[in-house]
Amino acid sequence: MLLHLGEWLEHNSWIVAINSSVVLSAILEVAHYAGFFLLVGSIAIVDLRVLGVAARRQTATSVAEQLFPWMWTGFASAFLSGFIMFAGDATDFSGAWIFCVKMLVVLLALAAGIVVQRSVPKWDRAPSMPISARLMAFVSLALWIGAILIAVEVPAISGVG
Helix, strand or coil: CHHHHHHHHHHCHHHHHHHHCHHHHHHHHHHHHHHHHHHHHHHHHHHHHHCCCCCCCCCHHHHHHHHHHHHHHHHHHHHHHHHHHHHHCHHHHHHCHHHHHHHHHHHHHHHHHHHHHHHHHHHHHCCCCCHHHHHHHHHHHHHHHHHHHHHHHHHHHHCCC
């Protein structure tokens, strides 16, 4: 079933057209990286605020309210562009173990980001940032760094991308 879906994606006329164009492929890559930078950069600043390293003059809630819309904008850009790039080589990507690991780490990092986003207002009401909040922010940062490092290795290890 998944193999058929991957083959259908690879042979879809608009996917073929996009992947056949050097310009459109380059635009997709730029959109993917820019989206990922927005996503990871905004959540990293919030995580660093929770850890007490960045933006100490503002509440964590204030920082989060300013940056989470950028996080979701970055996520949308990275997801859409990433899906189109994936679709061009869907059968190869889905068979590459390193790509599966990357997607798992990205999903875990995104889940951690959602936990941080939903919990920041509660954490901010405490007299000081709870240890559990700092641990969650640290885990979130570590997962995003891991996702970036794994993503860089996908083409090198799998030969896809």
